[in-house]
Amino acid sequence: MTEAIWIVAEREPARINPVTFQLITKAKAIAQGKKVVVVLLEAPDQQFEQAISEYGPDEILLGQNAAYAQASDEVMAAALTTLAKEYQPNAVLFGATPLGRSIAPRVQAALQTGLTADCLDFFYEEDLLVQVKPSYGDNVMCEITCPDRRPQMASVRPNTFAAEKVAGTTPAITPVEVAQTTGPQGRVVDETVRVSHATGIASANKVLALGRGAATPADIASAREIASRLGASVGVSRPLTDLPDFTVEQQIGQSGTTIAPDFLLNLGVSGATQFIVGMTQAKLVVSVNRDAQAPIFAQSDYTFTGDAAAFITALKQRMN
Template sequence: MSGVYVVLEDRGGRISRISWEAVAAANLLAAQSGAKANAVVIGAQTEALAKEAATKGVAKVVRIEHPLLAQYTADGFTTALEEFIRAESPDYFVFPHSYQVRDYVPALAARLGRVLIGDVTAIGDGPVFTRQLMQGRLSGNYKSTGSGPCFISVQSGAFRADTAESAAAESSTFTPTIDAAQIRTKPGEPFRGTAQTVDLGSAQMIVAVGRGIKEADNLPLIQDLAAALGAEIAASRPICDNGWLPIERQVGSSGQTVAPKLYLAVGISGAIQHLVGMKGSQCIVAINKDAEAPIFEVADYGIVGDLFEVVPALTEAIKSARQ
């Protein structure tokens, strides 16, 4: 058997947003051969996850089940997927570029004598896989050579999760042979950067603020706008470096990667380190007094003006429209 498979991750019993983005990437890859991608869910009991996966643009859902897969361990997931891949011989295996994937997939690829093309941002004909270098200053194109499956992971926000078509998929179960002695580590709590981490990656609307705000005492302007929209607040690195907002609200190459429906950038010039974290947003609106600011190159709508005049007027207009 050959084809394209995408491994889905769950967060709190639901499939994560970045997994749906990986499905979109996998279907884009599968379309080059006129096919659809197949999904893989892993655990001890995966029926609920399989039902959720079956409605989102895949041809088939494979349930890899074993009691030793009840909680994530690198050894367990690597062993299970290695056995499945050797049995099914897929062409491509797609993963979301998550902390979990970065933990075990390099070992999986090494066991099979392959490499992982990580953090892919685009897939072209060939297929050719594009990933960023030097914190987004450069892009490199990669092709898989040799025999065996090609492993890729896709960057959060690089592919639109809403492009996956809804369709009922068939389901099958694969039971790997795993011995308890193969699991060398004990599962712990899922990684979180801090106990108060804000998941900006799940936000539908974000108002992001940059150094144009000038000082921390002016942040209530941004907070009022975000409250009027029902949006999360984010920031560029200088704001968080100054301690004006918590580090978990930073967007960019050294912060979170986001892909909301609306990204409103206020007083952000648009350094490449920031752009790589938000360029996957569906609609980008920029407010900046510098008409030559790089942020306008990626913005869908731009307002050239003083944010201290524009933001209050915009906030009042939104409040009035909602009354």
């Protein structure tokens, strides 16, 4: 068993998914002397190792094969399983993305170890990786461990942690070869970035969030006008996804999207735990709620106690 924390690099058509960089930064913060190793399986012409190097991992296990460009999830999982059996890392971390959620359980089942999904935090207690995630309707934080099996495996949603580049570091790059899985396999014919009719909130620099206290058609229309003028995306708490105006893609929270904007304006959001865990990486938070004891206020830099609808009207008038 090696004292290494692995991060599985997730490739997109033209870049590395930012969750990979976020996991590298988090792993370095909790490593306690363990090596932070990124596993990158790519086609020879992709060369994503330079982008990964900027975030300061100790080592990159680099597998290059033309077949990886169009490899199925089963093939990628089989390759990771083979490498994990050979190198025996202490822990393996994945992004809780559609790809990560497909590959991670396959690796977990093959290695007969544990896997905790959608974690909000990790930390080590000696050799034990403590994996923190909500439970009981997202109202209780649980600490989950895997004491008897290795590697310890977990996934985390994008934007749960911040990513920080590290200047002046040159990680070791170790080439690895994995025999291709035989037998009938699917392959990826094409990858196309999905275009949503909703304004994306996951990567937005500014977000205006609406809750139950700002859910009338007039509130929503005015909020969208304000967001347009601010250059912000509109997000919502879970109850508003029941309205025809919004989709689950615009939901902020543990069961929705985790956001990390520079500016977040919460209007009529009470601040349930499920919502708060999705906005902890926001840099400047302003919240409006008529309840002076609303939990959202404890997570905010600036607060206004009052009617959110009246606040929206006044703000819209001020901006005219």
